[in-house]
Amino acid sequence: MARTKGNTDSNTLALLGKKEVLKRRFGFWSLFGFAVCELITWETVLALFSQGFNNGGPAGLVYGFIIAWSSTLSVYTVISELASMAPIAAGQYYWVYMLAPERYKVFSSYIVGWLTSLAWVATVATETIFAGTMLQGLIILDHENDYNPKQWHGTLLAWLVIVVAIFINVVIPGALPKFEIFIIVFHIAGFIAILSVLWVYSPHNSAHFVFTTALNEGGWPTQGLSICVGFLGNVATFVGADASVHMAEEVSNAPWNIPRAIIGAMLINGAVGFTMMLTVLFCLGDVDSVLETATGYPFIQIFYNSVQNTAGATAMGAVVLALTWACAIGICTTASRMTWSFARDNGTPFSKAISYVSKQRKIPTVAVLVVTGIAALLTLIYIGSYTAFNDVISLTITGFYSSYFLPAAFLLYNRVKGRILPHKQETPGLPIDDGDTSEDNKVEGPVGNGDGIASAVGKKDSPEDEDMKKPAYTDAGSTTYPPATGEGCRRISVAQAPLVWGPFHLPGWFGIINNAYACVYMIFVIFWSVWPPETPVDYQTMNYSVVVTGGVVIFSIIWYYIRGHKEYKGPVVDDEVAAIVIRRTSVVNV
Secondary structure (H helix, E strand, O other), rough: OOOOOOHHHHHHHHHHHOOOOOEEEEEEEHHHHHHHHHOHHHHHHHHOHHHHHEEEHHHHOOOOHHHHHHHHHHHHHHHHHOOOOOOOOOHHHHHHHHHOOOHHHHHHHHHHHHHHHHHHHHHHHHHHOOOOOOOOHHHHHOOOOOOOOOOHHHHHHHHHHHHHHHHHHHHHHHHHHHHHHHHHHHHHHHHHHHHHHHHHHHOOOOOHHHHHHOOOOOOOHHHHHHHHHHHHHHHHOOOHHHHHHHHHHHEEEEHHHHHHHHHHHHHHHHHHHHHHHHHHHHHOHHHHHHHHHOOOOOOHHHHHHHHOHEEEEEEEEHHHHHHHHHHHHHHHHHHHHHHHHHHHOOOOOOHHHHHHOOOOOOHHHHHHHHHHHHHHOOOHHHHHOOOOHHHHHHHHHHHHHHHHHHHHHHHHHHHHHHEEOOOOOOOOOOOOOOOOHHHHHHHOOOOOOEOOOOEEEOOOOOOOOHHOOOEEEEEEEEEEOOOOOOOOOEEEOOOOOOEEEOOOOOOHHHHHHHHHHHHHHHHHHHHHHHHHHOOOOOOOOOOOOOHHHHHHHHHHHHHHHHHHHHOOOOOOOOHHHHHHHHHHHHHHHH
């Protein structure tokens, strides 16, 4: 007997045009741990402390965090709605193809695919630089008199982080879910331990200092301008919460578990991040020693000033380092899934090689090596400029928010127009073929539901035969059976079915208002993400994220017209899935 339950993971993915090739290793709790640890908000608050402190000061950090937290929650609520509608590793570029007007589907999907891939590769570089330079900072703390730090040392240490990430992702991928559950416990335990030490041993600043003091160390003409530039430090604290989206094909009950993991991670990380922000500001101590620390990380100096002991400060710093390293491992996982998915749909050069999946481990091994290799090259930027650290952070912000904006805007357009149908609790799914064509296994109506959008279009006039099992050709994200001539042709497309809400979405005007606010906020963030951290601006203080992001967009446009438009036709419907849809719907129409 075929399985016809519409909310099964294999059916959901089939309705999106894909067959299962990755192993579903993650349940809700392991995915929740993954989502929490990819944000590592309280750790990132410590790592990026100087950016917002120099431009905005304590008051700018506190109020900026509240704005960034609430606004980013709005953005990721929209991302969760999209993930519930179409839970697939492709994420943003698939949603754009699904939602965009017909004439813009392929081109806009292609550009967003490149932007999303860029953002995740840049995030790998960012997080490995974090971990590498933190390790270097702890070495400086322990060997201040006999170690001469160089910036290239930080890059080499970042490469060490990358090597470990490759080992875990390629050699022992089955350990990832258990690893993430352990890390979330370590994440909370480390937070409590460090928080307690700071409150007990540190001198305390006044509430007036924390909530009313503003700084403008970047030399901007006005304090308001300085706060907007420093605001990016708070924005970067929440970057990458969509990591769970690109794990969709390795998660059970993805339409529900992905939104729950994203929203839950945002709420918990925001709470602990804000608590750590206030703690650091109250326990800051000597501001000059913190900002001028030789370690490169103000939080390491804060730890030392608090406990007045090198070993104690090193132990506290090692907790932050370990969690940052663990985050880098998970980010490599997510980045590889995104790049693999885009290659699977012929969106990248050498797509056949990059889309390879190990039959034994059921992971995209080549994609892991590609994203980590490119990220390793990006870390070389750190050697050439003292401000490259902030530039890489800004690069991730620009890429991510650009990739979020377009599907969010198209979603807003469609929901205002009333083009999205209500979610149905019980909708017939795509049956898994076992050769049974009995009455019980007929598919009533078009194939498509709230969990997917692949559909059958057209009507077959002749009985099913062996020729139906082989596709005639594939274009524009669709496969035609048999050849597209005569009255008997039928097309399977990821773009033809009606849009239907998934099990998670904000209803009515509440959802429209939230969607609109998210779009406005994303434009604000993209605008400020390309600003340099200080004035005057020269080749050393320039924020090169606009150059890199713009360069990727220009390259992708040029490549699209040279070759991409010949290879990329939108998300590809797998042959096996298309054949099943044709065979099953044929039973009804004969």
